[in-house]
Amino acid sequence: MSGxxxxxxxxxxxxxxxxxxxxxxIAQALGIEVIPCDFTQQKGAYKVILRNRFIFIKxxxxxxxxxxxxxxxxxxxxxxxxxxxxxxxxxxxxIFNMQNNRMEYEANIFASQISLADDEFxxxxxxxxxxxxxxxALSSDINLVALKADTLISQGYRLRPQEHTNDFLKYxx
Numbered sequence: 001m002s003g004x005x006x007x008x009x010x011x012x013x014x015x016x017x018x019x020x021x022x023x024x025x026i027a028q029a030l031g032i033e034v035i036p037c038d039f040t041q042q043k044g045a046y047k048v049i050l051r052n053r054f055i056f057i058k059x060x061x062x063x064x065x066x067x068x069x070x071x072x073x074x075x076x077x078x079x080x081x082x083x084x085x086x087x088x089x090x091x092x093x094x095i096f097n098m099q100n101n102r103m104e105y106e107a108n109i110f111a112s113q114i115s116l117a118d119d120e121f122x123x124x125x126x127x128x129x130x131x132x133x134x135x136x137a138l139s140s141d142i143n144l145v146a147l148k149a150d151t152l153i154s155q156g157y158r159l160r161p162q163e164h165t166n167d168f169l170k171y172x173x
Contacts, residue, residue: 055073068115
């Protein structure tokens, strides 16, 4: 199990090493092949096949959602690769259903850390933006923004805890 500070450290190191927050560039730099799929009930999946790492992603996702899902799956690669190998990969229908799934929660923290830079996020908070305004300004999802606020709070930042839905990437939402 990775603690929040360890997940944040790993995500920040990847951004530094790749000089990017773009999930396509990060996946390429990490040697993960991204394959678009005609999924009907899921948005993405991570799988290791014969030591080759793959992200399968629903091909008709909105660009904002596609970015979030891809970063979430990269999070599985970085944080849970050995577990994925042991179980034959992950198949996800409710990517952000975090209530009882440690690995999903950790992948979500990873995605929020990479997609939402601390300095930009905190600047918008200092300007009085709420989570909905931050999500709009940073082209993200309100629930990912709320998770980012919770992550910063856990690091000692004085922010107001935010409500967020844990299943916002559920297929039919």
